[in-house]
Amino acid sequence: MSHRKSTERMRKVGPYGVETLPQVLSASIDAPGAPAACRGGARTERARLHWHRGDGGDPAALAEEFLAAHGLPLDDLSRPTPAHPHAATGVCGAALYLSAAAGALLAGAPTGAPEPAPTLPDLAVVVYEHGRTPTTRPTPPGPWRLGAWTESWTPQQHAAAVDAVRAAIGRGDVYQTNLVGHAAAPYTGDPLPALARLGALPGxxxxxxxxxxxxxxxxxxxxxLVEVTDGHLITRPIKGTRPATAAGRAELLTSAKERAEHIMIVDLERNDLARVARTGTVTVDDLFTVRRWCDLWQAESTVRAAAANGLGLADLLRATCPGGSVTGAPKHAALTQINALEPVGRGASMGALGWVAPGRVDLGLTIRTAAADGHHLHTWAGGGITWDSDPAAEVAEAAAKVTPIRATLAGR
Known part of the structure; x- marks a missing residue:
């Protein structure tokens, strides 16, 4: 099937109804990265593309072709952003989501683990235009209740997977692999307000x-994951976590293990950007800067480069997805090990989600992310494993990352 035929078959135009998950018409329900001018009632949906791995084709090419067909050409990100990008078409931009499995597919890695929430697409592109439409608020939803979480693996199985990665490092198969666990909880009521609360978390x-x-x-x-503005590329890998206390910050800054793990991923991200950058333009700023997210300190660096002439969205996605901080190094070997060790797929987590517009891309890496299908909420959390990793500490770190997410979803 050609890319064009695949795009036409999966295209859905016009406002998209949500049946089992009723829409909550609130300005706070917006795609991550959307500019203020394109949030809430300031924009309406024009067209939509959903794609699953079983549909065939190249998701990166499909996304670029679909956007171009709806007034968002992103075939040359090295050019400056137009002064008024939506003046001719009325299109202000699009939300773009790419799953971790789709990213692994782009990297040529295996993606055989079963997905815990198969209703989620592996690619979603939603094109918006400026303008307001009359809306009516739906009947207020019933009481929200979130049931108990069921983990996809036990702490013992998680720890055993950490030991398996350490053994692979000892053999020289990988230098670092990121392991991610999943959990699901049943719910009653409308999950959208719960999911919207996540966006208000500090950091x-x-x-x-x-x-x-x-x-x-x-x-x-x-x-x-990757930001492009006027031909400038940025990625901000995060690696290294401690409790947000004075002692935790000092421990993170002085940890040789965390710094080595972080620098390894920064080097991987430098290589990823170099594939789509002008020669000699890749630089690293703010190496190992400690920033706060909820009750955790995290180490972050900034990698910059100038986009190569003619760089399009499809090649950008192929170079950067899935993100190195949630895979490991070397990336392909780490993805192969992830597929063998993790019992279920990563679903909405560890992928890309954000906003694209003419000359502008701003995609976040979907860590600290939850998803809802018609029956369950799903969360994922994990961390990077190196030779010096302690299995019990890695299990505890994953729990610390997911605790604020679950508390927020539950309404606490």
């Missing part, structure tokens, strides 16, 4: 919600 640079027919994704990510 949520990519806070927002994206919805579809029978699914929704809520994001509280602090991490930039």
């Amino acid at each position: 949520a640079r990519y806070g927002g919600v994206l919805t579809g027919d029978g699914w929704a994704i809520g994001c509280a990510s602090p991490e930039t």
Whole structure:
């Protein structure tokens, strides 16, 4: 099937109804990264594309072609942003979501683990235009109740997977692998307000919600997967976590293990950007800067470069997805190990979610992310494993990352 035929078959034009997950018409329900001028009632949906791995084709090419067909050409990100990008078409931009599995597919890595929430697409593109439409608020939803969480693996199984990664490092198969666990909880009521609360968590640079027919994704990510503005590329890998206390900050800053793990991923991200950058322009700023997310300190660096002439969205996605901080190094070997060790797929987590517009891309890495299908909420959390990793500490770190997410979803 050609890319064009695949795009036409999966295109959904016009406002998209949500049946099992009723829409909450609130200005706070917006895609992560959307500019203020394109949030809330200031924009309406024009067209939508959903894609699953079983549909065939190249998701990166499909996304670029679909956007171009709806007034958002992103075939040359090295050019400056137009002064008034929506003046001719009325289109202000689009929300873009790409799953971790789709990213692994782009990287040529295996993606065989079963998905815990198969109703979620692996690619979603939603094009918006400026303008207001009359809306009526739906009947207020019933009481919200979130049931008990069921983990996809036990702490013992998680710890055993950490030991398996350490053994692989000892053999020289990988240098670092990121392991992620999943959990699901049943709910009653409307999950959208719960998912929208995630975006208000402290440090949520990519806070927002994206919805579809029978699914929704809520994001509280602090991490930039890739940002492009006027031909300038930026990625901000996060690696290294401690409790947000004075002692935790000091421990993070002085940890040789965390710094080595972080620098390894920064080097991987430098290489990823170099694939799509002008030669000699890749630089690293603010190496190992400690920033706060909720009750955690995290180490972040900034990698910059100038986009190569003619760089399009599809090649950008192929170079950067999935993000190195949630895979490991070397990336392909780490993805192969992830597929063998994690019992279920990563679903909405560890992928990309954000906003694209003419000359502008701003995608967050979907860490600190939850998703809803018609019956369950889903969360994911994990961390990078190196030779010096302690299995019990890695299990505890994953729990610390997901605790604020689950508390927020429950309404606490």
